[in-house]
Amino acid sequence: MSKPKLIVVSTGGTITMTSGQGSKGIAPTLTAADLLNAVPQIGQQADIEALTFSSMPGASLTTNHIVDLAQLIQQRFDGGIDGAIVIQGTDTIEETSFLLDLLVADKKPVIVTGAMRGAQAAGADGPANLLASIVVAGSPHAAGRGTLVVLNDEVHAAAFIRKGHTGLTSSFMSPSAGPVGLVCEQRVLFTSSPAMPRLAISRPGALPDIAIVKACLGDDGRLLGALPGMGYAGAVIEAMGAGHVPQSWVPELSDLVEKMPVVLAVRTPAGPVFTNTYGFPGSEIDLINRGLIPAGLLDALKARLLLGTLMGSNETAEGIRLQFKRFSNLQA
Structure with a gap:
């Protein structure tokens, strides 16, 4: 059986951050390829195309960035890619994932992930989150569920996920619905059906304020x-x-x-x-x-x-x- 073809698009965020010499605090430095190379098990799951879309913290992303990102993902889907993983800062994941859910009408899975700890931190959660996201994106059972967020081995629907803590790796939750699935033993187990059909909104112009x-x-x-x-x-x-x-x-x-x-x-x-x-x-x-x-x-x-x-x-x-x-x- 052939492996799925996936694209991993990095926009930056804590998952890409390291501390530079003489600098105070961490900042985005790693590319999509850097993140993938740090997790050798990923190659067993899928054939991956790595793309660095931007290198910025989640708080600096704009709606225009996400409109452009949605268009890029749709173009890759039209070209034969089976699923997409978006890497970004967790500050705005609850917003960007929902906007992608509105703008990418394809049934192929879009997974958004990130990390609560920088790449050099003890117990960095980025590699595990990235591997789990690859597992979900490559699953045939992820199709038709819209944009999903995968963090801490939990799968959440974009419409309901919220960030609930400033620092814990278990920060993300869906208070009104709960997770829709979990990743265990390198496979995804979905525990609920999609809550609603896709809205499939046509690509908008600039979003008004x-x-x-x-x-x-x-x-x-x-x-x-x-x-x-x-x-x-x-x-x-x-x-x-x-x-x-x-x-x-x-x-x-x-x-x-x-x-x-x-x-x-x-x-x-x-x-x-x-x-x-x-x-x-x-x-x-x-x-x-x-x-x-x-x-x-x-x-x-x-x-x-x-x-x-x-x-x-x-x-x-x-x-x-x-x-x-x-x-x-x-x-x-």
């Missing part, structure tokens, strides 16, 4: 009225509880929805936006009736990316609502 505004105790919402003048095209409200904001925010939000799409997400680590329980001013029923779009199970970071991608694809207002509704009606 979308603001995230977080509700907190005592905030009067004065920032809301400034958003249109600051050049934002849309907004995500990271609300309290099940989807609630201070009553003082209601007039500003009522005005804002007349000027741009406004999505209602929640700041809790898990759980959906409610739609039909609380009825006071500033509650989810009140806000949805005023035109806010519930984000379902998407957190604010992912809701921002979905809204920006849909707007960049010139989706209609009703189309935007329908796409978000899919994250409130997931079927296992």
